[in-house]
Amino acid sequence: MGIWIRRLIIIGCVIALIPNIISFFSGLTNELPENIKGKVNNEDAVLIDLDRKVNFENDEILFKYLVLAPDETSLIFEVHSNENGWSFPGSALELKDKQGNTYRITSGSSSGHTWGQYTINNYEPLEAGVETIVVDFEWFDRMFQTEFSLDQGGMQ
Amino acid sequence: MNREKIKVIIEWTIAFLLIFIVIKDSPYFSYYELSPEAAFERSERTYHYGPSEVLEKVDLDDVQIFLSKYKNWFSATLVNKHAGIFWGPGSGVGGMEIKDDQDITHSLGGTTINEDYMLKRYYGIVTNPEINKVELDVAEGYGWDEQVPAEDIVTLAYQLKDHRMFLFHWNEAEDNYLSIALRGLNSDGEVIYEEDLR
Numbered sequence: 001m002g003i004w005i006r007r008l009i010i011i012g013c014v015i016a017l018i019p020n021i022i023s024f025f026s027g028l029t030n031e032l033p034e035n036i037k038g039k040v041n042n043e044d045a046v047l048i049d050l051d052r053k054v055n056f057e058n059d060e061i062l063f064k065y066l067v068l069a070p071d072e073t074s075l076i077f078e079v080h081s082n083e084n085g086w087s088f089p090g091s092a093l094e095l096k097d098k099q100g101n102t103y104r105i106t107s108g109s110s111s112g113h114t115w116g117q118y119t120i121n122n123y124e125p126l127e128a129g130v131e132t133i134v135v136d137f138e139w140f141d142r143m144f145q146t147e148f149s150l151d152q153g154g155m156q
Numbered sequence: 157m158n159r160e161k162i163k164v165i166i167e168w169t170i171a172f173l174l175i176f177i178v179i180k181d182s183p184y185f186s187y188y189e190l191s192p193e194a195a196f197e198r199s200e201r202t203y204h205y206g207p208s209e210v211l212e213k214v215d216l217d218d219v220q221i222f223l224s225k226y227k228n229w230f231s232a233t234l235v236n237k238h239a240g241i242f243w244g245p246g247s248g249v250g251g252m253e254i255k256d257d258q259d260i261t262h263s264l265g266g267t268t269i270n271e272d273y274m275l276k277r278y279y280g281i282v283t284n285p286e287i288n289k290v291e292l293d294v295a296e297g298y299g300w301d302e303q304v305p306a307e308d309i310v311t312l313a314y315q316l317k318d319h320r321m322f323l324f325h326w327n328e329a330e331d332n333y334l335s336i337a338l339r340g341l342n343s344d345g346e347v348i349y350e351e352d353l354r
Contacts, residue, residue, distance in 0.1 A: 003164075006167045006168050007167070009174065010167070010170055013171070013174035013175060013177070013178045014174065016178050017177065017178060017181070057204055058201065058202065081202070083202055084186045084187040084202070085187070085199060085201065085202025085203070085245055086199065086202045086203040088204075089203075089204070139204055139205075140204070140226075140227075140229065140250070142204050
């Protein structure tokens, strides 16, 4: 009798956790989306590794890549939340350069995972000669800024 | 202890560990709260706003409205009842900036609570200290571009309290109101602010 109760519990719980298990493995191999990978492989776009974590209250924002293409700039980041509730307002992230240009967000996409969200924000293409890009976040009375040098691996 | 016993203990351990993970992962544990106040606080915290000062709570059974103020923003945030005993974040979180050069700053919202309840809110904050009553003219069943005869206009009134926020709310599934005008009245009943809302 006991053997069936505990095995039923184990099977039931594993079924309930299937989304977490899938999400865990898909999170391990978080590849670039196909269209961006294609552009980078064809040398139509330049991929810059950002790899920086910003702690913002109960969210961890992990900036992963900046993709520079002639027609648009894509900022790819993950948000890991320590508390469930509203998702991080990623569309409030602005791109600026040191020459005083602000790049408007043109579109974005986000996919939800059990650990948080994976987001791609698309912006207008950067002006020529930009060496440093500033990611600027302003939201009510909260704000943060983080700078990335574009003069690193992958840039010609 | 024989091998069979050890196996039983290991299997039970795994079963209880999994139950613990499933419960901890469930929204009833990680998202919903047992009190509306805690749900309101979670809502603001995860929205990266506040913590607001709650000026007034309006209890409508399945939903509560928190009239609140944070620095120079005001909001009418909903928390929703779930499954009879739980409370979760609802719409309207995140404030609107109070415009100090205007007598009244106002906003509106509409949220479907259930199939019979579409909660419409008309809310705001009064900056002009002369105003002590706010009135909202509405008419049932008219489109925004239709002429409304004076006899069909219904006036809703709100006596201001010390916190200076006001709220008009109705169920659009029952009263399909069109908002027509917003007025601010002084203590003598004179209209000192009027705004056409159409």
